[in-house]
Amino acid sequence: MDLYIVTGHTRGLGQALVAQLGAEPDIDLIALGRAKDGPIPGGAQLFVDLADSRAVEAAFDRVEERLRGKRFAKAVLVNNAGVISPVGMVDRVEAIDLERALAVNFTAPVLLMRRFLIATATSAKLRRVINISSGAGRRPIFGWGAYCAAKAGIDMVSRVAALEAQTAHTGVQVVSLAPGVIDTPMQGVVRSATPEEFVDVERFRQMKAAGELRDPVEVAADILRHERSGKLFAEPIADLRTLGA
Numbered sequence: 001m002d003l004y005i006v007t008g009h010t011r012g013l014g015q016a017l018v019a020q021l022g023a024e025p026d027i028d029l030i031a032l033g034r035a036k037d038g039p040i041p042g043g044a045q046l047f048v049d050l051a052d053s054r055a056v057e058a059a060f061d062r063v064e065e066r067l068r069g070k071r072f073a074k075a076v077l078v079n080n081a082g083v084i085s086p087v088g089m090v091d092r093v094e095a096i097d098l099e100r101a102l103a104v105n106f107t108a109p110v111l112l113m114r115r116f117l118i119a120t121a122t123s124a125k126l127r128r129v130i131n132i133s134s135g136a137g138r139r140p141i142f143g144w145g146a147y148c149a150a151k152a153g154i155d156m157v158s159r160v161a162a163l164e165a166q167t168a169h170t171g172v173q174v175v176s177l178a179p180g181v182i183d184t185p186m187q188g189v190v191r192s193a194t195p196e197e198f199v200d201v202e203r204f205r206q207m208k209a210a211g212e213l214r215d216p217v218e219v220a221a222d223i224l225r226h227e228r229s230g231k232l233f234a235e236p237i238a239d240l241r242t243l244g245a
């Protein structure tokens with residue numbers, strides 16, 4: 001039995017990941033997101049608002065309860081949930097929105113990675129963390145201050161975790177993965193910005209019109225295929241667009 005924990009499964013890439021995992025045999029699936037507690041194919045969903053770090057810890061307490069006594073050949077955490085808002089120059093957006101974006105995009109994945117590594121230390125033979133990052137963490141983008149900063153932070157904490165795993169010989173594999181531009185509700189938010197908020201908005205509208213956004217179902221399948229082959233973890237910083245077939 002393999003364990004998969006996926007955040008942000010109510011739409012977009014997370015929804016596609018959970019749908020594919022839930023259709024497979026021998027997987028214990030836990031989805032963490034803003035959807036009410038209950039069973040889902042392959043496992044369960046647990047409600048959590050990832051902007052609230054105490055709620056993140058409490059949600060993981062509940063994950064641990066579910067894992068008690070179980071052993072896994074492999075345990076995988078996919079920190080997928082994210083928010084692009086607020087879009088706008090850093091001095092023209094609300095402080096509370098910046099704080100929320102940093103909490104969802106950075107603090108929550110770091111806290112979840114910590115709890116996941118503690119919880120699975122003796123219960124899983126192979127442990128993997130996939131942090132969904134973005135090209136926006138690797139270059140500055142006008143109007144995306146909190147998002148760029150959080151994704152850059154995710155890249156760095158992933159590098160640190162990979163280094164720690166290598167040095168301490170824990171066998172843990174960590175990757176911070178830029179998935180490319182995907183046709184999800186997040187891209188709708190991107191396209192709805194004004195040019196004052198986001199100077200590149202027209203380019204993103206054109207990409208959508210030209211059919212250049214990838215289907216989240218295909219992206220999820222690529223991620224899971226590269227996870228299973230182990231190719232995803234060749235380097236702690238990866239880009240799905242350059243990983244090859």
Ligand SMILES: NC(=O)c1ccc[n+]([C@@H]2O[C@H](COP(=O)([O-])OP(=O)(O)OC[C@H]3O[C@@H](n4cnc5c(N)ncnc54)[C@H](OP(=O)(O)O)[C@@H]3O)[C@@H](O)[C@H]2O)c1
Nearest residue numbers: 008010011012013034049050051081082181182184185186
């Ligand atoms: N789409 C792209 O082009 C693109 C490009 C590069 C990287 N990414 C990254 O890929 C990942 C998935 O993005 P996506 O495009 O699928 O985004 P999306 O369509 O906006 O979906 C985001 C998911 O995160 C969840 N989420 C957001 N805030 C939350 C909160 N406070 N608590 C719990 N869950 C929360 C959402 O749940 P709710 O329904 O509750 O809001 C939703 O399930 C993100 O990390 C994103 O940064 C996307």
